[in-house]
Amino acid sequence: MTDLTERLWYGRRPLLWPLWPLSWLYQTVASWRRNRLTSSAEPLPVPVVVVGNITVGGTGKSPLTAWLASHFREQGWRPVILSRGYGGKHTGDVPLLVGPDTNPAEAGDEPVMLAAQTACPVVVHPQRLASARMALDQGLGNLLLCDDGLQHYALARDVEISVFDGARGVGNGASLPVGPLREPVGRLQDVDLVVVNGVPGKRVPEHPRRYAMMLHPAGVRHLLTGVTKAAGPWLKGQSCVALAGIGNPGRFFDQLRDLGAEVEGRAFPDHHRYTEQDIATGDERLVLMTAKDAVKIQPFANERCWVLDVAPQLPAGFGAAVDRVLDLKLAARGLDASLLRET
Numbered sequence: 569m570t571d572l573t574e575r576l577w578y579g580r581r582p583l584l585w586p587l588w589p590l591s592w593l594y595q596t597v598a599s600w601r602r603n604r605l606t607s608s609a610e611p612l613p614v615p616v617v618v619v620g621n622i623t624v625g626g627t628g629k630s631p632l633t634a635w636l637a638s639h640f641r642e643q644g645w646r647p648v649i650l651s652r653g654y655g656g657k658h659t660g661d662v663p664l665l666v667g668p669d670t671n672p673a674e675a676g677d678e679p680v681m682l683a684a685q686t687a688c689p690v691v692v693h694p695q696r697l698a699s700a701r702m703a704l705d706q707g708l709g710n711l712l713l714c715d716d717g718l719q720h721y722a723l724a725r726d727v728e729i730s731v732f733d734g735a736r737g738v739g740n741g742a743s744l745p746v747g748p749l750r751e752p753v754g755r756l757q758d759v760d761l762v763v764v765n766g767v768p769g770k771r772v773p774e775h776p777r778r779y780a781m782m783l784h785p786a787g788v789r790h791l792l793t794g795v796t797k798a799a800g801p802w803l804k805g806q807s808c809v810a811l812a813g814i815g816n817p818g819r820f821f822d823q824l825r826d827l828g829a830e831v832e833g834r835a836f837p838d839h840h841r842y843t844e845q846d847i848a849t850g851d852e853r854l855v856l857m858t859a860k861d862a863v864k865i866q867p868f869a870n871e872r873c874w875v876l877d878v879a880p881q882l883p884a885g886f887g888a889a890v891d892r893v894l895d896l897k898l899a900a901r902g903l904d905a906s907l908l909r910e911t
Contacts, residue, residue, distance in 0.1 A: 605722050619636065620729070653692035676839065763778075766782065799827055809854070
């Protein structure tokens, strides 16, 4: 997403309004596609939980997916994460089983990051349904957790969770290309829960099950040695170059500044493929990055490379709300969650 697009989509400038017929056409095609695919999607014999958003860009889906994987494991499930693998080259007929050591150039950065963070099986393929079938055929788990799959309607789902950036919300409220919406705001009437990353602003729609999520620093990790330091005390006054190839780089830079660091921010396109030149500073300043960027920089990291790890914090009742919705959805399909967890 370019700076100009950012200003047009999330500001109030009407420069793109002449493109409104294209926005209308996009909405029409998206609605037709959703109706066609959902009518033919066959429910799977295990629960499917989808995390996604109705807007373009980063909202915090992957951190929430990692949190949910941990939560479901605590509840006795064996979750398998399904991912598109954006930024990766894998497009073969057979889905790719991803581990922490898989090349992110092949699998994509987020799948490798999630495999390292959760220790869950992660399966990558452009078609989530193909990944789901592989996970079932190989007995990888008994719950499918789909990262960024809200619009992948060929995969039937039991629970839908939509994530918003609290500061951005729905932007100017228009669909692509006039605004950032993949689907109209009315789509939220069908999702089960809404999670807002950060303090909700005026542009975040209301929902009966809306929860705030805060991404708090879990520590600063040395990329070569794994040594971790407390983020706040250690970063205060540190001069650093911050790299971010994520959906909203500004959020990362602001977080480092809030921790007291003196930051030169270098924003790259989402899923950027880093080179050694990208981490060159010409001096002895630290190089700070996100966990998503770190999996791609790891092969040529140097002593100055550090990672800011974050941990999602959600209200105490969020996990219980997810469990209630899941149990109700499974019961409506004639399935018993307690029996499924034993498989």
